[in-house]
Amino acid sequence: MKYKAYTLQGLVEEEKIDSFNIPTYEATMEEIRHVIREEGSFFIQESEIVIVPWDEGRNEDGDEFSVDENIRAEFIASYARAAMEPLLAAKFGTKIMNELFIRFRKKVVELMKVERLEYANLMISLTKICS
Amino acid sequence: MFDLFWVLIYSLYVDYVQDPFLGLSKEALNKGNCHILTTSPPSVYTTFLKQFQKDFELFLKSRSEELVPGGAMVLVLLVKTETPRRSLWEAVSITLTDMFLEVNNFFFINTSGCLLELIAFEI
Numbered sequence: 001m002k003y004k005a006y007t008l009q010g011l012v013e014e015e016k017i018d019s020f021n022i023p024t025y026e027a028t029m030e031e032i033r034h035v036i037r038e039e040g041s042f043f044i045q046e047s048e049i050v051i052v053p054w055d056e057g058r059n060e061d062g063d064e065f066s067v068d069e070n071i072r073a074e075f076i077a078s079y080a081r082a083a084m085e086p087l088l089a090a091k092f093g094t095k096i097m098n099e100l101f102i103r104f105r106k107k108v109v110e111l112m113k114v115e116r117l118e119y120a121n122l123m124i125s126l127t128k129i130c131s
Numbered sequence: 132m133f134d135l136f137w138v139l140i141y142s143l144y145v146d147y148v149q150d151p152f153l154g155l156s157k158e159a160l161n162k163g164n165c166h167i168l169t170t171s172p173p174s175v176y177t178t179f180l181k182q183f184q185k186d187f188e189l190f191l192k193s194r195s196e197e198l199v200p201g202g203a204m205v206l207v208l209l210v211k212t213e214t215p216r217r218s219l220w221e222a223v224s225i226t227l228t229d230m231f232l233e234v235n236n237f238f239f240i241n242t243s244g245c246l247l248e249l250i251a252f253e254i
Contacts, residue, residue, distance in 0.1 A: 122208050
């Protein structure tokens with residue numbers, strides 16, 4: 001029983017993972033256009049997609065390969081934590097937050113070795129239709 | 132009433148608090164994950180998309196009430212393009228799932244084995 005109690009205070013519970021969804025969605029340009037058309041108050045003046053690496057803004061000279069992966073991942077983990085910690089802590093508890101973001105940083109380092117980590121940002125200018 | 136808005140939107144789920152399951156069934160369509168993964172079934176995509184459509188429409192409607200006719204706004208939001216890209220939140224979700232699996236595997240060994248076996252495993 002003693003060991004059981006120890007493991008059960010474990011890091012993350014299955015039920016919590018199943019009942020939680022991070023509330024973000026990256027839509028396609030077409031999905032966005034569709035909602036704008038259906039809603040009907042706006043028309044699109046101009047739109048442009050800008051691709052930026054996950055660690056954009058960290059390195060001013062812009063040479064993303066010149067710096068250690070751990071430092072780049074640390075930068076990414078710190079802003080991800082700033083954005084998501086309140087939501088994640090409410091669900092999974094504040095106790096695991098340090099551990100989670102240490103592991104997240106390591107995961108980012110792993111991913112960096114095999115793929116390019118970047119965001120596609122859409123900048124879109126909408127004008128209200130005069131009716 | 133305003134002439135121009137600049138809005139940075141990275142998260143649009145205004146309805147989230149009322150529906151943390153995002154309408155997913157109790158059997159949890161998105162079982163074992165906290166976000167869309169590249170390996171997620173289409174039903175998970177559809178559920179997230181429906182929520183997005185609902186919330187983005189409400190967002191546009193609300194802003195249009197605040198703007199004068201001819202007024203403009205510029206939105207910046209994360210999108211999916213033809214080039215597949217992993218999202219940051221997918222990476223967070225994978226990390227959480229790994230943490231769960233690690234604890235769970237440990238738990239199985241713990242309940243089925245004796246203390247000696249457990250120590251042997253840890254070494």
